Amino acid sequence: EAFAVIMAGGRGTRFWPRSRQGRPKQLLPIVGRESMLRQTIDRLRPLFPVDKILLVTGSDLAPEVRAEVPEIPPENILVEPLARSTAACAGWAAIHVLKNWGDHPMALLPSDHLIGRQDFFRSLLKKALELARDRALLVTLGIQPTRPETGYGYIEMGEPLEDRSGAFMVRAFKEKPDLDTAQRYLAQKTFLWNSGMFVWRPSVILEAIEKYMPELYEQLLLIEKAYGSPHFDHLLREAFSAMPSMSIDYGVMERARNVAVIPADIHWNDLGSWxxxxxxxxxxxxxxxxxxxxxxxxxxxxxxxxxxxxxxxxxxxxxxxxxxxxxxxxxxxxxxxxxxxxxxxxxxxxx
Ligand code: GDD
Ligand code: MG
Incomplete structure (x- = not known):
């Protein structure tokens, strides 16, 4: 049993002026006729039944998101009352999976990327889910860098894991380095780009959040307690407004030691800009x-x-x-x- 959680709350600001308020990148057809979100769901369907696909988005985007992917059960669409970046999104999703289904491996995925080799992508995602099921690791898919892009996270590969997963332990994770640093990483050959696709068990990411983002963790505990309360929406809003706004990359991945990466030659493009x-x-x-x-x-x-x-x-x-x-x-x-x-x-x- 495994879950896919799609982060669909970003604003996609670098595609301005095509992306405007209320119509960010994931809801636009940037390449092809379908929106990026539609393409994301379709590529996951062979691996996950619809009731195991969750979406996390903001209240302003929720109606459009629901309309775009009507096959996803409404109770699987988590609506953030306020945008608090991806660490908050990851944390709430982990609580939700844990509460409703248990400590099963989950993939946390962006909603606005292009992937060329879809079958291969699914086979790697499956490996990552198995790895996360068996070990207390934060697993990412890594991409061979081709330019000194400063808009990505960089992963330094360490020792290979002693199993058949094809994964490496991560020595260092550096989010959005400056150009000099990115050029140095590119020359070193032991660095991969972080694809922004993560795989872990809820308990493992929550433990990391507790350790590295205690202020966020405190609010997540309040959300967990609020499940089943008639005041859930109110309590959720209170918790979100008290949360720090930080991405999972800066908040957890740069600091954690139990990070593994699976190199993924999947013809990936994050379409991050014109x-x-x-x-x-x-x-x-x-x-x-x-x-x-x-x-x-x-x-x-x-x-x-x-x-x-x-x-x-x-x-x-x-x-x-x-x-x-x-x-x-x-x-x-x-x-x-x-x-x-x-x-x-x-x-x-x-x-
Ligand atoms: N629900 C929710 N709430 N989703 C969000 C939020 C939020 O507050 N903020 C962003 N997202 C969604 C976006 O829609 C996107 O699908 C995903 O989370 C990642 O956010 P981005 O804002 O696109 O991150 P990034 O591109 O700057 O950086 C990340 O992706 C890179 C690869 O594309 C990092 O993980 C980098 O390390 C990575 O290299
Ligand atoms: Mg992005």
């Missing part, structure tokens, strides 16, 4: 990825996306991203796309 989309798309002979209606003259290595029918022409630009939506336009050099987040922050401040 740059990631540029990289996986097929390009014309000038290296451009353009919507069909875009007119270009001496444009090179650029991504120009128009989704709303406007006529767009570009002349003499290189290495640029231009995204035209009905009511917003992004113009940004490809190497500065990480800064799109700042725009979204600025917009949030303006309200």
């Amino acid at each position: 740059e990631a989309l540029y990289e996986i798309s097929s390009k014309d002979d000038q290296g451009n990825v353009c919507s069909p209606e875009v007119i270009t003259h001496e444009v090179r290595d650029s991504l120009i996306q128009v989704s709303s029918g406007q006529l767009v022409a570009a002349i003499g630009i290189e290495g640029m991203v231009v995204v035209v939506e009905k009511d917003a336009v992004l113009i940004c050099p490809r190497e500065r796309l990480q800064e799109v987040r700042q725009v979204v922050k600025e917009l949030e401040k303006r309200g």
Whole structure:
């Protein structure tokens, strides 16, 4: 018996302006016709029956999420009253699985990634679930890095485990390093990217949260006690508002010692930015990825996306991203796309 928990509460800010408030990346079709969330569920279905798939999302996104994946039982959709990042999400999901079903291995998975080799992915996920069932480990799937990406976590592989899982113990975990550090890791060959896909037993992750994030743990205990209470929603909100907001990567994975990684050559792409989309798309002979209606003259290595029918022409630009939506336009050099987040922050401040 095993469970899949999908984290679908993120805001996907780096795909602005296509992703807007209430319509983050996981609810958009970035590649293909289906939303990233739909694709995520479909790739898990051969491994998990629907009643063993859970979703965790925010109250603002919950209606859209439910509509997008109606086959998931409503009681399996956990709605966070406030966004408190992925450690809170992981903690509540662990409590929920433990309370309702027991200490069975669970996979905690993002809702907005692309995976090319699906069968192979499922076979590795199965191995990870078996490993987590048998041992008190926090297991991750690791990806061979191809560039000094600063938006990912890096995992230093240690000794191989003495079993058939293909896993290695993790010597160090570094979340979102600066560019110099990322370049050093890339050169060393013993580092993998953290895919953001984790596998563990509820008791094992909760013990790690207790140790490394005691303030979060305290609130999780209150949630556990609130199960069955007629005031559950109120108590849940109180607990969430008192929680620290920190990702599982910074909060637990960087600090824990019982971390293992399974290298996963699954043609993974987190589609974390317009740059990631540029990289996986097929390009014309000038290296451009353009919507069909875009007119270009001496444009090179650029991504120009128009989704709303406007006529767009570009002349003499290189290495640029231009995204035209009905009511917003992004113009940004490809190497500065990480800064799109700042725009979204600025917009949030303006309200
Ligand atoms: N329910 C819920 N609540 N889900 C959330 C929340 C939240 O508060 N915040 C984020 N999520 C979801 C997102 O929708 C996404 O599916 C997943 O959790 C990961 O969050 P991201 O915000 O996308 O994390 P990241 O991309 O910056 O970093 C993580 O993923 C990288 C690989 O893509 C880390 O795990 C990195 O170490 C990793 O390399
Ligand atoms: Mg991400």
